[in-house]
Amino acid sequence: MSETKNSSLLNFVANLTGEQYLKIEEDLGQGFVRLNTSEAERRQAKHDIQSMEDIVLEMMRNSRDAGASRIFIASTKEDNLIRKVSIIDDAWGIPAELHELIFEPRVTSKLENVITDRYGIHGRGMALFSIKQVADDVELVFSTPGRGSVFRVQTSTGLLTERKDQSTYPTIKYRKGEPIIIRGPHNIIRTVLEFNLDHQDLEIYLGSPSEILATMYYLCAQDKNSDDGSKSQDYKIWRSVSQAKSAAILADVAERRLGLKVSVRNTQRIMSGRVDPLKPMLDTLSNQKERKEPERKVDLLRSEPLARRISQEDLRQLSGIISDSFRAIADKYFMELSETPEVKAEKDCLKVTIKVQSKGN
Ligand SMILES: Nc1ncnc2c1ncn2[C@@H]1O[C@H](COP(=O)(O)OP(=O)(O)OP(=O)(O)O)[C@@H](O)[C@H]1O
Numbered sequence: 001m002s003e004t005k006n007s008s009l010l011n012f013v014a015n016l017t018g019e020q021y022l023k024i025e026e027d028l029g030q031g032f033v034r035l036n037t038s039e040a041e042r043r044q045a046k047h048d049i050q051s052m053e054d055i056v057l058e059m060m061r062n063s064r065d066a067g068a069s070r071i072f073i074a075s076t077k078e079d080n081l082i083r084k085v086s087i088i089d090d091a092w093g094i095p096a097e098l099h100e101l102i103f104e105p106r107v108t109s110k111l112e113n114v115i116t117d118r119y120g121i122h123g124r125g126m127a128l129f130s131i132k133q134v135a136d137d138v139e140l141v142f143s144t145p146g147r148g149s150v151f152r153v154q155t156s157t158g159l160l161t162e163r164k165d166q167s168t169y170p171t172i173k174y175r176k177g178e179p180i181i182i183r184g185p186h187n188i189i190r191t192v193l194e195f196n197l198d199h200q201d202l203e204i205y206l207g208s209p210s211e212i213l214a215t216m217y218y219l220c221a222q223d224k225n226s227d228d229g230s231k232s233q234d235y236k237i238w239r240s241v242s243q244a245k246s247a248a249i250l251a252d253v254a255e256r257r258l259g260l261k262v263s264v265r266n267t268q269r270i271m272s273g274r275v276d277p278l279k280p281m282l283d284t285l286s287n288q289k290e291r292k293e294p295e296r297k298v299d300l301l302r303s304e305p306l307a308r309r310i311s312q313e314d315l316r317q318l319s320g321i322i323s324d325s326f327r328a329i330a331d332k333y334f335m336e337l338s339e340t341p342e343v344k345a346e347k348d349c350l351k352v353t354i355k356v357q358s359k360g361n
Pocket residue numbers: 058062063066089091092093094102107108109110121122123124125126127128129149
């Protein structure tokens with residue numbers, strides 16, 4: 001068959017069936033159709049995951065249900081457009097044969113133990129499939145039974161929304177000694193903190209890839225130095241940072257094994273202790289008061305009109321200096337001050353009023 005004949009036949013078939021046809025299991029008439037299962041799932045998936053915060057939440061629920069005790073979440077935004085998040089846990093891990101299957105709909109290990117938490121039912125085998133539909137990329141970077149899992153997700157913030165303000169820490173109030181989030185944008189920080197408050201046995205860290213790597217490095221060193229050697233003997237994947245003998249190897253391990261892209265310059269800084277490790281999310285609660293204070297002071301200083309920063313005492317001193325300096329000039333003109341000069345601070349200027357009178361008045 002000639003090339004043109006072939007393509008016109010393809011067009012003919014495509015027009016006859018239409019792409020629409022593939023999505024429909026039954027045409028019920030009057031504009032009603034029954035979607036086939038995969039199309040219904042695809043639509044449901046888009047409804048399930050509507051933001052980057054939803055993705056982070058589903059990932060944490062998965063780690064929790066797989067028995068994690070530590071979860072590291074590295075989040076970064078590139079070019080103001082691309083959000084990259086890596087989630088590393090120390091849970092049971094996933095057998096190699098299932099690495100791809102878990103992203104398919106209705107694949108779950110929770111047949112007998114569906115969990116209901118404040119977010120609803122967990123165990124439909126749909127979350128990772130849904131994330132795959134809405135994210136630019138989602139990947140299981142590493143997972144082996146007994147060593148935990150590493151997931152990496154990438155989204156375009158133009159396509160999948162996220163809260164614009166990703167830096168504000170939620171406002172916490174204590175009721176009967178219990179911390180409660182009372183205000184703040186529903187950003188990634190709040191999503192993680194809220195989850196952690198519900199599951200206080202979990203140690204969750206949230207920060208940039210460098211901060212997360214520094215924290216892992218620090219925790220390994222701390223365990224090595226502690227008397228309890230058993231901790232450093234588990235083979236959880238995040239501990240692979242402790243084997244890196246050079247900054248270049250650490251950067252390589254971080255990227256290939258942990259889904260953390262950190263420059264060699266930064267791994268050098270991490271190895272020489274120049275990047276502070278993160279505190280567990282729950283510990284940041286008690287730090288809020290101390291942490292917020294200096295930030296607020298700087299902000300106040302920035303928003304306060306410039307000239308108003310000068311104290312009354314300094315303004316009085318300036319008035320004295322003007323008074324002394326002006327005396328010599330006034331003499332030349334047979335004048336004198338009728339009262340002490342007034343120095344008033346306005347927004348970004350100082351207004352000086354010097355009242356004069358003829359000498360000997
Ligand atoms: N961090 C993890 N550690 C171990 N296993 C995991 C992890 N994340 C996902 N899995 C496995 O992948 C399966 C599919 O996960 P997915 O989130 O898609 O569905 P689910 O958790 O079973 O149900 P739901 O759709 O309600 O979230 C899980 O049932 C679990 O077996």
